[in-house]
Amino acid sequence: MSDVLIYAEVGRDDGGLFLKKATAEIATAARTVADATGGRVVALVPADVEQAAEKLGRYGVDAVHAVSADGFMPYQLEAHALAVTQLAGEISPALVLFAATVVGKELGAYVSGRLGAPIAADVVSLEWADGAVRVSKPMYAGKAFATVRLGERPVVSLRPNALAPVESPRDAVLEPLAVTAPAARVRLRERQAAAEKTIELTEADTIVSGGRGLGDPEKWDIVLDLAHALGAAHGASRAVVDAGWRPHSEQVGQTGKTVSPKLYVACGISGAIQHLAGMSSSKVIVAINKDPEAPIFKVADYGIVGDVHEVLPMLTEATKAFLA
Template sequence: MMVLVYAESPNGQFKKAAFEAVAYGHLTALALGTSCVALVLGDTADAGQLGLYGASTVYQVQNDHFSDFDSQVYTAVIASAAQKLGAQVVVVSHTSTGKSLLGRLAVKLHAGSVAGAKAVPDTANGFVVEKGVFSGKATAQYAIQSAVKVVSVMGNSIPIKADGHIASVQSLDVAVPPSRVKVLERKTVSGGKAPLPEAELVVSAGRGLKGPENWGIVEELADALGATTACSRPVADIGWRPHHEHVGQTGVAIRPNLYIAAGISGAIQHLAGVNSSKVIVVINKDPEAPFFKAADYGVVGDAFEVLPRLAEAVKRFKNS
């Protein structure tokens, strides 16, 4: 029962999500008493480094059709690779790319699937995968009984440590169908210090800031901390901030070491995307804001006063 991990490499570079997926695949393979291999599509620098996280071999498929992501093309290639290698467990990251692949792979491979796994499968009695439900307020266990299994692994749920070895990289010959998608335009989105799923420090704000013209105080604190900025869904929906900054159940799920939220009441949908943060600091002038119940530290105060003072305190500390 080989475990095959598709390791995402946007623009030829691996991100944290790829290493987490390989680590998850490696731990799953250990539980099953088998091997874990990784699959990369297109030109990728240092593909062998996936061995540091548990891949025994890295298989690479080269083709010009991988220059732009097409879920149908990628699904066909990953499914063909899984069948050719005899993989019975396929792992992808729970990213926008992985989410678009999971269901399609399950259909192609006639597999049962679980999205957003947060723990290594329990293989003592079958293949049981744990994931969060009810906006992260509970967990559920799903037994996948099909011969082939497809799982997406939630970001920041598996500890990663580069303590393995550089893996051999082998070319894999599988058919690559032509893409039916034509890219007309590309726009580069500029963001914070690190992509939200990988950010260790995040400063976020909601409608309590009253308008986009006031976002400077959020960015000032983020710059002082070296943090990435984020926002609540209403802020993105009304156009104050770009949608890629929206964190929550329907946005980006994050697990930073520190999450600072200003002017956000704490709706359950928002909490679902941030409740795995190690430390949550809530700043709100309403002492009854629901978010305080989930906070490690709370400041009852006006964000327009607290954020600038906090930024100044951070700067003084750094310069001392």
């Protein structure tokens, strides 16, 4: 009869506060575990988000505990950790689940320390089996997957996009959580939004990445053009980032971001093992490279042997027409 506690990450945009997309995914995973333990799914929402109970109830959450005290928005690591541990203390959940975002990974690990709980981060699946939580998690940036049986009452973070949300509608109860924020030892000074609204690589459904085959940073526009046509996030290989063509935040691979979109288009990327590790769990991979022997074709579903400078504009035009 153990409950599952999820942390619903709250974002803010021009329209106000909102629940992050990955929240529906962790609610879905939590529902599966709670059905097996016979418990409830309880969500902690660290702010007053409109219709939080309705939105979470749709994905199987039974109870929503919302924090409305000062000092919780914008995100505060220690305040949020306190809210999670306080609620965990009240309901003794079998599992505390986060989305493996920047905030979810940081907060999950911190909470695990406060609770003295086992921790597994960035898992791609989880289940309740034989009285314990068992997860599958990528290791070595996805070169291998470990099946790990976790000790009692673990903290887990689930990789965004690893699991499709499933509706399991119910009327979630909304209750306030009375908690007082500790004095902030980390204070947000400013947020500098990117000049152009970008789609986060780790959460994107479609990614277009470019590599050395572009030959010249001036040619990067043809990668961006395809990304725009597809409504995709754009990434880069390590070689291109190391050469200073693109920022570190765009690097896909073992020392960059590990991604698993529905569609990954690799343009002029040969496919070094570190890059393959970071993207080979993508659902569908399209590779464009002039070298037919390039390792990227070993993981690709569709391969186009050709010069990216010719193929990309062609594909961009065809995509615009196709999606119009």
